[in-house]
Amino acid sequence: MRTEQYGPKNGEEAMGDGMSRAMWERYEPVHDLVYFAPEAREAADGLGMRGFWMGYFALRAAPLGAVPASVVTGSFYVFHPDRVARALPDAWAYAGPADALAARQWAMDVAMTRLFGADVVGSPEMAEAADLAWEAAAAADTAGRVLAAANQALDRPEPSHVRLWQALTTLREHRGDGHFAVLVGQGLGPVEAMVLKAAAREGDREILRDTRKWEASAWQAAESALRARGWLGEDGALTPAGAAGRAAVEAQTDAVAERPWAALGADRTERLAALLEPLARTVWDSGVLPSGNPVGVRRPHRVDTGGH
Template identity: 50%
Template sequence: MTAALQQPASQNVARRMWQLFETFHAVTYFDPEARSAAESLGVEGFWGNYVAMRSAPLGAVGPDLVTAVFYGFHPDRIAATLPAVWESTTPDAVLAARLAGVDRALRRVWGESAAEDPDVRAAADLAWDAAQAADCAGRPLGAANRALPRPDEAHLALWQAATTLREHRGDGHIAALTVRRIHPVTAMLLKVGAGESEAEPLRLGRKWATFEWQAAELHAREQGLIDDAGRLTGTGAALHEAVEADTDSAAAGPWAQLGPDATAKLERLLMPLAGRVVAAGLLPEPNPIGLPLPGAATS
């Protein structure tokens, strides 16, 4: 039997596709085997692995650039890893470790035959086409991942394409936030207020001090975005949805280029693959990504 995600038909295609490919991209962060893949290179701890593996496509860059493109993180979180990590290893070595960790995680969740599965191969070909068609102007993380070579194994090619697409979307999301002058902490408060994530894990993970978080909460209440309980007001909900709508619009290009029939085929192929990740319990709900996890069903 195959686990399948139940997707709301009313959602637009860009958001539906994100929910699918983000689900299995995220094994990089939540699967213990995948997220610790770079430890043998001298990269230490959960956040050291996260920062090194996510930033490695950019090359051996410093903390200021990575803080800017990650957007939601306090500079101290990034500076704890960069640039020191590049004294003990290289971006190429970290990228190889990243793929090795994903390989182990996906083979465990999807089965040892994932690399030869014709459905995985078909999904990889379609997702790769979509990723290569993405307009990466102004999207540094999307562009850096798109420039990486295609892995030979189908499941890794699919994961790399998904990673390019999610970073392309993320770059567009940051543009939607910055054009509205939404501070990184305020952006997280909107996620919390919408019930997508929990406040304390976000604050601690991204290393914002309590006083910084509380100051942002006070400012958000003064702006009428959240109430005293931290829930979105009508104004806050409208702002949150406007940002998400612009994010979807900015992420629509790859699917327009791929075309509706091929996109629908890819969606059908991805649903059972994402469903297996959900069924394996790898992703917490709520999670810091704000990724909704539709219930898994068997078919």
């Protein structure tokens, strides 16, 4: 199912403008349970991980195997190397990748059952959503996308809600890998990417800087580089050129994330969106996503499939 070509292939449908972003708005909150649900921290602590960040990096990086900090720093893109090096490779001395994968599946099983209810996670609609998402994830183009490829290669899990979470995680990492490639192509480094996100009000400046562990001097240097580029004003806000540049980055990110949805087709993509929307809203309404979360995801808007 894998391919090196971006966009729709022969026989696949081109999606309406905004479809890949609309799908991201629906699957990202469900995926994010692995970061913010208390069960995820419980699972990491149960493995012997020391603190939130060791658990975060171990659970997210587990599909890659027992990789060193340098690989995770490169593939996660926006974290200071010291943030990663404080967690890896030490985490693998407490639990190997296979144990971390099992722990995160357990955490998502328990968290999703608690949040959505046993009736929902055991429903035919959940099974339908899981199968649609799994098909989309299997069709994702993973050439050059390390995190997506590693997640796509994992075995198909049971029960259906855990399968749904894993499929959404593959799709999420597929989009993220593409986004990082676009940033590299635009000459935007990790700190500049965070400064742009904050300037666009898609994340709190201090939360982004602190959680990614960038020093004030690195942040200021990135701001200076963006001012020299004409993208950032002296007041820290995006200039018209900066707003246009960032919009272009986001549009290209959407474009290179389209393949799974083109393969699934507009009608079934719209069906999956309808099945995911109440799950996303439940996550939002639960308060589990922190205010000013560094992911930058917002409540989903209506899907437009371009006439379907």
